[in-house]
Amino acid sequence: MFPKNILFGILISCIITFSAFAIYPYFALIFFGDIYLIIGTVIGTIFSLKNRKQDQSHIKTAIIVGIGGACLSSILISLLQWVFYILDYGFNIVVFFLYLFNFLPFYLILALIVGYLIGYYYSRSEENTELLSY
Numbered sequence: 001m002f003p004k005n006i007l008f009g010i011l012i013s014c015i016i017t018f019s020a021f022a023i024y025p026y027f028a029l030i031f032f033g034d035i036y037l038i039i040g041t042v043i044g045t046i047f048s049l050k051n052r053k054q055d056q057s058h059i060k061t062a063i064i065v066g067i068g069g070a071c072l073s074s075i076l077i078s079l080l081q082w083v084f085y086i087l088d089y090g091f092n093i094v095v096f097f098l099y100l101f102n103f104l105p106f107y108l109i110l111a112l113i114v115g116y117l118i119g120y121y122y123s124r125s126e127e128n129t130e131l132l133s134y
Helices: 004-023 034-050 058-089 093-132
Strands: none
Touching: 004 034, 004 058, 034 058, 034 093, 058 093
16 A cells, blocks of 8 residues: 555546646646646656655656556546547547547656656755755
């Protein structure tokens, strides 16, 4: 079972990404909603790292939050797109999986990179504060 800080970080990341995408869906740097994923992952990861236990690794925690948030976000965004498809063209489950496989790989790669960078930053900043405290 995941610690509460990781679960809440994943939920925060997912809620921010999905709600921003639902409000304005196609704002992007490279791919649909990628800026929302970056913002959601940054906020969720920072929350998770600020509330982490002493035995949790910075980088591992940040990567888990990033990947978990990306998976949930891509599922919810695919569901949203699929509902709009159903309203226009009718029910087709294959379209949901096409949307999912369209969003999921890019979101996973992006969240992995963002999670690693934030985890690395926090681990380095904590090392620097430990050195200064001596």
